[in-house]
Amino acid sequence: MARIVMKFGGTSMAGIERILSVAGRVKREAAAGNEVLVVVSAMAGETDRLVQLCREAAALHDAREYDVVVASGEQVTAGLLAMTLQNMGVPARSFMGWQLVRASGVHGNARVEAVEGALLDEALRGGTVAVIPGFQGVSDDGRLATLGRGGSDTSAVAIAAGLSADRCDIYTDVDGVYTTDPRIVPRARKLDAITFEEMLELAGVGAKVLQTRSVGLAMRANLPLRVLSAFEDGPGTRIVAELSGAEMEHNRIAGIAADRNEARVTLTAIADQPGTVAAVISPLAEAGILVDMIVHAATPDRGSSDLTFTVPRASLAQAMAVIEQRRAAIAYADLIHDDAVAKVSIVGVGIRSNPALAAKMFETLAERSINLLAVSSSEIKVSALIAEAELDLAVRVLHSAFGLDAEQAA
Template identity: 50%
Template sequence: MALIVQKYGGTSVGTVERIEAVAEKVIKFRQDGHDVVVVVSAMSGETNRLLGLASDVMERPDPRELDVLVSTGEQVTIALLSMALKKRGWDARSYTGGQVRILTDDSHGKARIQSIDGEKMKNDLNEGRVVVVAGFQGVDEAGNITTLGRGGSDTTGVALAAALGADECQIYTDVDGVYTTDPRVVEDARRLEKITFEEMLEMASLGSKVLQIRSVEFAGKYKVPLRVLSSFKEGPGTLITIDNEEDDSMEQPLISGIAFNRDEAKLTLVGVPDIPGVASRILGPVGDKNVEVDMIVQNIGQDGTTDFTFTVHRNEFEKAEEILQQICADLGAREVVGDNKIAKVSIVGVGMRSHAGVASTMFRCLAKENINIQMISTSEIKVSVVIDEKYLELAVRSLHSAFELAESE
């Protein structure tokens, strides 16, 4: 008998009819003799509705109260799914994140899981129950409700699988696996049979919306077998594995996928004194305000000054710009320049390690389309560029073709 943790996203539980369908799917696994723990998101659109209510009341809602509000979406889903299972004669029990003691830090809106008490769930499983847990949420040491950030139900699912020693964690969503890029942008994007944790981690961090980055980190760290599947059609999905060493290296694809992110913004501090420690004096206050910085470029100094550029998530642009204006005054820099109409495009693949010329192929492809590159960042298995947002889809399609990622005939 295997222990399976299944996570169902918002579209998978978007209506009562879909919740009933999830119940049927769960029952099939129980009938096959497997123990099942189910993690669910709020019904599709519900979190946005709750956020809208909050913004109607308060322009910048208090983070603690916002977490109390948005966590209610998952509570509705766990109760309805448990009812649907009970109606079909299968014992089920629902739990909020706090009730199963998913302990997090106190960073409201993007809390991190510190520990999970699995005893209640194990007892229920031993008694033959299906355990249904609210994703996206937990509690801090003081008992305050916290949330893990958008897509946090993926992290809940993988973390529960790790804590319970599950045989597999299955992430059910509205797509039937991980694709070479977003099929809505490139029609002939190909579903990958498997991808490494390392590649998936890069894809998730670079803008692929299939899985939340922390869920992939958890899965890789605790070696939780992870599979992405569709709630709406049968299929093998995509298996996320530790490595591809069992593959013949001759068959190893050069690039596994193209990730992109529209939600980028760029800030430049112009005329910064070119002295030791200046990067820390710029990025320290930004980090202290919990603003995550992505790509960083510092130009070669001229006349004792330099320009310092970094990117942030677009919804933190104004906050970061405000912080940077103060830093500008403190350092005696010339000015702050911002641009929130940029996008990041990245190519990812473990095959890069053993092949030269990947970056030059990418740059040549973009140059052919007259797309200007504003920033470049590289690692062993990825190359990322920042470009003007209006060229994003053209860049993705061109690169997908240049690296021959389409479904073969």
Template identity: 85%
Template sequence: MPRIVMKFGGTSMAGIERIRHVAERVRREAADGAEVRVVVSARAGETDRLVQLCREATALHDSTEYDVVVASGEQVTAGLLAMTLQNMGVNARSFMGWQLVRASGVHGNARVDAVESGMLDDALKSGIVAVIPGFQGMSDDGRLATLGRGGSDTSAVAIAAGVKADRCDIYTDVDGVYTTDPRIVPKARKLDAITFEEMLELAGVGAKVLQTRSVGLAMRENLPLRVLSAFEDKPGTRVVAQLSGADMERNQIAGIAADKNEARVTLTGIADAPGMVAQVISPLADAGILVDMIVHAATPNSGSSDLTFTVPRASLSQAIAVIEQRKGTIGFAELIHDDAVAKVSIVGVGIRSNPGLASKMFETLAERKINLLAVSSSEIKVSALIAEAELDLAVRVLHTAFGLDADA
């Protein structure tokens, strides 16, 4: 019998009729003989509503009490799904995430340390389908802790790894992983399979199908994932360690990602000396601000240099404040910032062995007179920072250039 974890997102749980639809899917899997655990998100929009309530209560709220409030949405949907399954004749019960998941780190963005699977194993032996709220665990201090936005995906993968599941099925409002956003490129193709590495890079550069932490955890545990539609019975996309068979013959580029959540900061006239980049980046890291693309260019024979980097758009104001506070230490001449930028990326295992793919990307953008503001790369990814107004055009021309358009 396959042992699976089924995870359902917020749109899947948005109302009783949709919960009934989810329950029927779970019932079918259990009836077919699968050993099933289910992880659920709060209904769509509920976590945002709860966050706003916390803000209205007090701007400087206690992070542990904040977690108690915002985690309640998943508890509601877990209970409702368990009730609905029981009404269908399925032996089901809800658990609380904090009964099973041990977490540590910052409240509101905790990380999973371990899953205590004993209660779930006992439930399975009794023929019970366990329904578990995602997004939550128990912290070292014995308090409920949440795992950050999108944390239900991480919960599902962690629980699947903890119970040694054969796979984890992630049900979303899309029917799989596409070569790019179909809203930008209607000819985008759904992938039958994608590697963990490719999915991790796509998630990291703007693809919103899976949360980055969940993919990284699945990769470490070598746990196969499937991305499936919550609303249609269609084959989804498998996320696996290695491609095999016909999947190996697909394009060397798996997809094109687009991310508008970027802002650019440039410091001019800083000293061209060892440690200067660290003097800028370290305070940002201490403030919890993620720095992405970094370009450090020295001016010959001047002793000075310019430093350009990107941060999430929502963090721009905080980043500026942190740097301005250290102007005397850093010694820059001017701080220039711009949030009308975006990042376009090509991702694929083929980049590792074919350096011509990067040059093809740059040539394609140059042909359309799209200027590159910054570039970064990894083994299987190349990203370019461009003007936000040119993002959709860049995605479309790259998608075509790399042969990713679906056949008409």
């Protein structure tokens, strides 16, 4: 007997017909003798509808009441799935996220602190399938709190870790993790397995399969994940701590990620002295604006420098306002911005031991006259900021250059 968490996204729960299909999958796992917990998202489009209602009710609304409204979508699907399972002869009951998940931080983007598993353990020991709305928990002051967009993935992983599940299966509208977006490269290959590190980097630089926080939580708990299709049977993609020797060689570069959610900001002629960069970045951090790629180019003979960095495109206006408010303290000459940029990244454990892979990336882009506006790297990732108009071409040529096309890997 295994203890399994199954998480179903919004497209999987979009209507009674699809909920019936989900119930069939859950029934098969339960019939195999497994203890099953199911975490569900709201029906596709429902959260957006609820968010819009909040905006119409009050532009400056109470974040705590916002959470009450937007969390209701998951509660509806949890109840409907429990009813459907009961009608199919499967013992099932729904719980509420606030009964199980303790959360802290900002309402609307709270973080999981702990999972209270006693209620779930009792249900599972009695042979009952537990159906849980994702995306929600309870704050320290006893108020319902939501976990931010994609928070149902985080709920599923947190509950799986908290109840020592054997694995967590994430059912989505794709059949696994691909080497890149198949809409850009139709020859993209589905990966049999990928490491937590690689998946975390891919999620962080634009891949939309899994929410970044959920991958990080699974990695810390060493909880095996699988990404599977909710609509057809298949092995999906395993997300694990380490690959086998053959898998590691095959996945020298695991994938190419593309992110259009980028904007570039440049401050010219700032002082070339300690503390200047902090004077720019610290106010942005205080405003909750994520700064990604940073290039600081000094001109020693002039005693000044230029600072370039990227922020999420949706945060560009706010970032510009924060910097303009501090113009006197920062003392820059010009403030330049560009939102027609994008980020392309190569990700793979092979980068750790083979520095030639980064060189190959730059050479490949240069051969197609794709200019690099900024570069950043980690132990297993190299990212380049380029013109957005060149992003699809960059992804395609890198995908081929690293042997990731399906026919190349066959």
